[in-house]
Amino acid sequence: MEEHVFVISSAPHVESTDSIPQIMYTVVLALIPAMAASVIFFGVRALVLLVTCVASCVLTEYVFQRVRQKPVTLSDWSAVITGILLALVLPPGLSLFSAALGSIVAIAIGKQVFGGLGYNIFNPALVGRAFLQATFPVDMTTWVAPFSYAAGPDAVSAATPLGLMKMEGQTTAVIKLFIGNVGGSLGEASALAVLIGGGYLLYKKYIEWRTPAAYLGTVFVLGTLFWLIDGSKYPNPFFHLTAGGLMLGAFFMATDMVTSPVTPVGCWVFGIGAGLLVIVIRLFGGVPEGVMFSILLMNAVTPLINRYTKPKVFGERMRAKS
Amino acid sequence: MPDTAAEISTPSSREQLDVLAEFKRGLWTENPVFRQLLGLCPTLAVTNSAINGLAMGLATTFVLISSSFIVSLIRKLVPNQVRIATFTVIIATFVTVAELFLAALFPPISKALGPYVPLIVVNCIILGRQEAFASKNPPLKSILDALVMGCGFIATLTTLGIVREILGSGMIFGVRILGSWFKPWLIMILPAGAFLSLGIGLGIINHIVGREKG
Numbered sequence: 001m002e003e004h005v006f007v008i009s010s011a012p013h014v015e016s017t018d019s020i021p022q023i024m025y026t027v028v029l030a031l032i033p034a035m036a037a038s039v040i041f042f043g044v045r046a047l048v049l050l051v052t053c054v055a056s057c058v059l060t061e062y063v064f065q066r067v068r069q070k071p072v073t074l075s076d077w078s079a080v081i082t083g084i085l086l087a088l089v090l091p092p093g094l095s096l097f098s099a100a101l102g103s104i105v106a107i108a109i110g111k112q113v114f115g116g117l118g119y120n121i122f123n124p125a126l127v128g129r130a131f132l133q134a135t136f137p138v139d140m141t142t143w144v145a146p147f148s149y150a151a152g153p154d155a156v157s158a159a160t161p162l163g164l165m166k167m168e169g170q171t172t173a174v175i176k177l178f179i180g181n182v183g184g185s186l187g188e189a190s191a192l193a194v195l196i197g198g199g200y201l202l203y204k205k206y207i208e209w210r211t212p213a214a215y216l217g218t219v220f221v222l223g224t225l226f227w228l229i230d231g232s233k234y235p236n237p238f239f240h241l242t243a244g245g246l247m248l249g250a251f252f253m254a255t256d257m258v259t260s261p262v263t264p265v266g267c268w269v270f271g272i273g274a275g276l277l278v279i280v281i282r283l284f285g286g287v288p289e290g291v292m293f294s295i296l297l298m299n300a301v302t303p304l305i306n307r308y309t310k311p312k313v314f315g316e317r318m319r320a321k322s
Numbered sequence: 323m324p325d326t327a328a329e330i331s332t333p334s335s336r337e338q339l340d341v342l343a344e345f346k347r348g349l350w351t352e353n354p355v356f357r358q359l360l361g362l363c364p365t366l367a368v369t370n371s372a373i374n375g376l377a378m379g380l381a382t383t384f385v386l387i388s389s390s391f392i393v394s395l396i397r398k399l400v401p402n403q404v405r406i407a408t409f410t411v412i413i414a415t416f417v418t419v420a421e422l423f424l425a426a427l428f429p430p431i432s433k434a435l436g437p438y439v440p441l442i443v444v445n446c447i448i449l450g451r452q453e454a455f456a457s458k459n460p461p462l463k464s465i466l467d468a469l470v471m472g473c474g475f476i477a478t479l480t481t482l483g484i485v486r487e488i489l490g491s492g493m494i495f496g497v498r499i500l501g502s503w504f505k506p507w508l509i510m511i512l513p514a515g516a517f518l519s520l521g522i523g524l525g526i527i528n529h530i531v532g533r534e535k536g
Contacts, residue, residue, distance in 0.1 A: 069530075098505075109518070113525065134509040 012061035020117075023206050024077035027252070030197035031084050034248065037058055037193035041146035042092040046186050052096045054083030062307055064112045078117045082106055083250060085125035088187030089245055089292065093144045101126040109257060122299045123259050126292050133292070139145070145184040160184045161243045162288040176317035177242035178225060184244065191242040198251030207255035214271025215250045215278075216241060222279040244279065249291040259299045265309040266302075274298045343464070348470025355478040355520075356527045360446040364438050365479060366516040372388065372495050375483025376430045381424065381439060385416040386448050390456040392470035397457045409452040410443065417442045425516025447475060485519055486510045 036044040061079040065072045086106050090099060106128025114120045122283070133140045143160055160183050176182055178191050187194060201207045223237035254260060254274055261270050274294040281290025354360050364382070364499040369375040389412045394527055400408050421428045431440065442448065451471055454466040490510030492500035509515045 053340065095505075109522075113521075131509060134512060135507045135515055137508060139505075 018206075020076045020078070021134070023257075025200065026082055026204055026206055027081050030200045031088070032089060033193040033196040033253065034187045035084065037190040037260070038088065038092075041189045042149075042186060045092050046087075046097065046290045047097055048187065049090060049092065049094065050087040052083060052099045053087035053090070053103045057083035057086070057107050060104045060107040061112065064108055065116075073117065073281070079107060082111070082124045082128075085123075085187075085248075086128045088248060089125065089185045090130045091140060091143050091185055092141055094132075094136075097233060098132060098139060101135075101302070102132040105131040121302075122296055123253050123256050126253060126268075126296050126299075129229065129292055130296060142269075145183050146189060157279065159287065161186070161239070162282065165239070165282075165288070174236070174238045174242055176223040177239065180245075182238070182259055187248045188245045191247045194251060195248040196242045198247065203250065203254075203287055206217075207251065208264075208267050210267035210294055211255045211260060211266050212250040213273045214268045215254050216271075218272045218275025219246060219278055222275065226283060233237060239254040240279070240282070244282075245291040249274075249295055253291075254277060254298070255312050260303060261302050261305045261309065263309040263311055265311075268282055269309065270298050270302065273301070289306070341421035344470045345473065346376060348472075348474040349477055350466075350474075351396075351479060352471075353474045353527075354447045354471055354474065356369075357523060358447075358450070360450055361475060361519070364441070364445065366513070366520060368435055368438050368521075369405060369479055369482040369486055369516060370490065371434075371487045371493075373431065374434050374481055375427070375479035377424070378435060378438065379472070379476030379479040380444055381420045382447065382468070382475055384420055385413060385442050385445075386451060386472045386475075387465055387468040388416045388419075389413045389448060390451055390464040391461055393452045393456040393463040394464035394492055400457075405457060406449075406477075407491075408452075409449060409457075413448055413452070414443050447471060480524065482516075482519055486515055490515060511515065515530045 035046075055077045058074060061070055062074055083103055086103055087099065090102070106124045109131070110122060110124030110127030111117065111120045135139060143163075161177060175185075182189060198207070198212065202212075204207055218241050220237045223235070223240035226234040227236050235243075248274070250271075250317055254271065274297075277294035278290045279296060281287065281293060287293075348354075350357075352358060355365050364378050364480075367461070368378045391410070393409055393410050396408075410454065417440060424435070424439060451468055455467045460466070464471065484494055487495075488500065489507045490512075491506050492498055492504045507515075510519065
């Protein structure tokens with residue numbers, strides 16, 4: 001008689017059919033508009049930076065895993081994404097050596113020392129950028145104007161919209177910010193391109209909608225509040241939404257599956273906290289842009305958020321008050 | 323202080339002292355910073371240049387050797403209940419000597435090290451050696467133990483100082499060795515660079531030790 005084997009396992013019993021490489025591959029696809037926009041606005045230089053960062057990230061991951069005698073997990077595409085995201089938050093004029101150094105730090109210190117994909121506390125690409133920011137503070141804040149490659153070999157330096165706002169109290173037209181055509185990091189140039197990719201990921205349900213909603217919503221509400229208090233001193237809320245790396249951060253970094261909360265309530269907490277930090281840093285901090293630090297700081301408290309927002313198990317009852 | 327530390331650190335008393343093996347113990351197998359993880363506060367704080375690391379190491383070693391000698395001499399006179407207080411008074415005496423010496427003869431270094439010279443009083447390496455070794459062993463052996471541990475501390479601090487100074491400013495002991503092509507990594511002479519280099523150093527050494535053990 002045929003023997004029946006019943007496999008008994010604990011929850012979860014319903015599994016998604018999406019594999020890690022498939023999700024990562026989709027994220028790369030979603031990043032294509034932003035990459036294309038960066039190449040349109042900043043020329044071949046942007047493409048070279050992207051290639052450098054991706055190649056350095058992939059190579060670092062390979063070398064690190066070989067040295068540690070761990071299975072090489074290049075095929076999951078995660079190192080490629082880290083490379084692309086890092087390049088998108090770098091200024092276009094950065095030297096290739098610096099970009100490669102940032103990539104090495106991102107993968108080695110941001111990810112592999114914690115045990116690789118799934119174990120890292122901080123978003124690797126942002127770790128790389130934070131390292132570069134502290135290492136080469138001048139280079140990391142030297143921006144070139146978009147389309148300056150067409151004008152000739154000498155790059156025209158330009159301030160970012162947020163820098164202009166902080167230093168000279170001057171705001172840039174929102175439509176210009178939305179389409180692109182402003183100074184900034186590769187991926188900061190065009191909010192529209194990032195939105196297209198982010199929308200695609202939302203449609204595929206690969207990112208949690210609550211995080212960007214809470215993040216952008218908080219920035220918008222607080223931005224409106226300050227604008228209503230003193231419109232001459234504080235920029236309007238749409239400026240906040242479209243300037244700097246907020247769109248890129250909200251859709252591609254705050255939603256990182258590894259470093260952001262897993263619970264629905266946690267996503268709200270994460271987004272609201274990060275939005276609060278962005279506004280505080282942008283309006284009262286010493287640096288023009290706060291997206292990087294807001295996400296890194298919220299990454300640090302993610303385990304805590306997860307712990308305190310654990311959903312109730314079905315059937316679990318509130319403890320009776322005594 | 324756990325008893326195991328004392329066991330590891332005390333070679334059986336009848337054996338002839340093997341000075342070379344002792345040095346290997348202080349520099350590598352029981353390196354105060356990388357293997358015992360003691361004295362991390364000065365390690366992080368003053369290794370932004372090679373000269374600062376070296377000076378801190380030398381000052382600590384002086385205090386360590388002197389107080390180990392005195393503690394070992396009076397080890398049978400001190401009641402067990404007040405031993406820590408006694409050690410602290412002895413250590414504080416030598417720290418004052420070291421502090422005044424640095425301030426009088428090397429004012430720039432004394433200024434660069436700041437409060438970390440007086441803080442040698444609470445350095446765990448020193449108190450640890452008194453508790454684990456000097457208070458249980460004769461003076462000569464205690465001096466040798468203090469010397470090898472001090473050398474381990476000096477070597478570690480100087481190495482970290484050299485690495486951070488090269489990467490952070492392109493210099494060693496204030497002498498420029500990397501040309502103008504090198505763009506200094508500012509982060510390495512900032513506190514974040516201390517944590518990064520110490521952490522990476524620890525990781526590499528743990529990796530090597532893990533490999534030695536097989």
